[in-house]
Amino acid sequence: MKQAIVARADIGMGEGKLAAQVAHASLSAYEKADSQLQSQWKQGGQKKVVLKGESERQLHELSEIADSKGIPNALIRDAGHTQLEPGTVTALAVGPAADDRVDSVTGDLSLF
Structure with missing residues (x-):
């Protein structure tokens, strides 16, 4: 189990802004997951x-793609x-x- 957060590198966010946006994304997607996925990931x-x-x-x-x-x-x-x-x-x-499901969406991207 994992979560991938894709942060835009093209808009010049400072380090603190980047960290905050990544945190917002992580929590928001977690809240959309069903309780079984939440539990397994935790x-x-x-x-x-x-x-x-x-x-x-x-x-x-x-x-x-993730929605589909x-x-x-x-x-x-x-x-x-x-x-x-x-x-x-x-x-x-x-x-x-x-x-493998997360990688099917984000597997071609580079680490930040």
Whole structure:
């Protein structure tokens, strides 16, 4: 079991902003998972990987793929209080789900 968080590398988020957006994505996708997936992931150590995203379009496409496979996912839009314009898509979390299911969506991406 794991979760992959794809954070946009093309919008120049500072380290703190990046960390916050990754955290938002992780929790939001976890909340969309059913109780069985939540339990399995928590018992397995809540494995996560953070990957580089290239664009807003890419994150939308990955979200659509995850949706089509029935994998919980969450697309995050920034509120715009600090570094970014309101509504900027910053991150996408895919999972928790079985490693191979998450990899079927995000397996071609590089680590952040």
